[in-house]
Amino acid sequence: MSLSAAAVRRSLVAPVLCGALLAGTTACNEKADAASAPSASSSAEKQKFAKTRFVANAGIAAGATYQWIVKPFRAGKFKKGSNGRKFALIKAGLAGTLAYNRLKAASKNAKGDPALAKAVAPLTAGIDALKDLPSKLRKGDSTDSVVNSFDDVINKVKDAGKGAGAEVKDKVPSAGDLAKG
Numbered sequence: 001m002s003l004s005a006a007a008v009r010r011s012l013v014a015p016v017l018c019g020a021l022l023a024g025t026t027a028c029n030e031k032a033d034a035a036s037a038p039s040a041s042s043s044a045e046k047q048k049f050a051k052t053r054f055v056a057n058a059g060i061a062a063g064a065t066y067q068w069i070v071k072p073f074r075a076g077k078f079k080k081g082s083n084g085r086k087f088a089l090i091k092a093g094l095a096g097t098l099a100y101n102r103l104k105a106a107s108k109n110a111k112g113d114p115a116l117a118k119a120v121a122p123l124t125a126g127i128d129a130l131k132d133l134p135s136k137l138r139k140g141d142s143t144d145s146v147v148n149s150f151d152d153v154i155n156k157v158k159d160a161g162k163g164a165g166a167e168v169k170d171k172v173p174s175a176g177d178l179a180k181g
Contacts, residue, residue, distance in 0.1 A: 015094075016134070019088070021157065022058075024150045041177070048112075050109050050110070050111075050112030050113040050116065051109075051113050051116060051164075051165070051166040052164055053105075053106075053110060054106050054109040054110050054113070054161060054168075055107040055161065055166050055167070055168055056117055056171070057102045057103070057105040057106035057109060058102065058103065058106040058157050058158065058161055058168040058171075059168050059169055059170060059171035059174055060099075060102045060171050061098070061099040061100075061102035061103045061106065061154060061157070061169040062099075062154045062157070062158060062168055062169075062170045062171070063170040063172035063173060064095040064096075064098045064099045064102070064152045064172070064173050064178070065095065065096075065150045065151065065156065066154075066170055066172070067095070067101045067170075067172040068091050068092055068095030068178065069092045069095050069096060069099075069137070069147055069150050069151075070090045070147060070150070070151050072091075072092060073092075073144075075146040078092070078140065078143040078147075078168075080140075085140070089137055089138055089139075089140050090138055091141075091175065091178060092134075092137040092138070092143075093135065093137040093138030094134070094178040094179065095134075095167075095173075095178055096130070096133055096134030096137050096146075096150060096165050097134040097166045098177070098178055099130070099150060100127070100130045100131060100133075100134065103130065103153065104127060105126045106120075107120055107123070107127055108126055110164075113164070113166075114167060115164040116160075116161070116166060118164070119160035119161070119164040120157065120160050120161075120164075122156045122177065123153065123156050123157055123160060126152070126156065127153060127157075129149065129153075130149060130150060130153060133149060133150065151169045
């Protein structure tokens with residue numbers, strides 16, 4: 001009798017397992033279909049804490065720009081023959097790269113909030129224009145215009161954030177943070 005009970009169990013196990021697998025794949029396909037279907041919020045690319053992320057990223061960009069680009073420029077560190085010029089230009093180039101990356105992230109975050117998206121949208125071309133400027137800073141090429149470009153874009157981003165209810169305050173990254181990018 002134990003032989004026939006084992007045979008019965010074996011014959012029931014296969015259909016039960018097949019049924020469970022079939023039900024699992026059907027459920028997964030329904031979830032995948034639901035995930036790929038457009039939703040009302042997908043067009044605005046809503047993110048959790050979009051304003052908070054925008055403020056954090058724009059704050060780091062603003063702090064890096066002021067501390068490592070604008071402040072040394074105003075102190076005359078970028079002028080030919082000044083003491084520590086090369087090191088100041090290298091740090092400024094790294095800060096420019098960090099600022100550009102954080103501004104791109106802030107621009108992406110802004111898309112998650114309708115008011116921010118509207119305020120920041122006109123600035124994307126200005127942010128994109130900063131892409132090649134860090135290498136110019138590192139080389140010491142036309143530092144006046146490069147510094148002014150960074151400062152101008154940062155101020156416009158800060159104004160746009162303030163107008164949309166997301167005030168941006170400078171958050172100065174350390175020199176180690178610059179190296180990390």
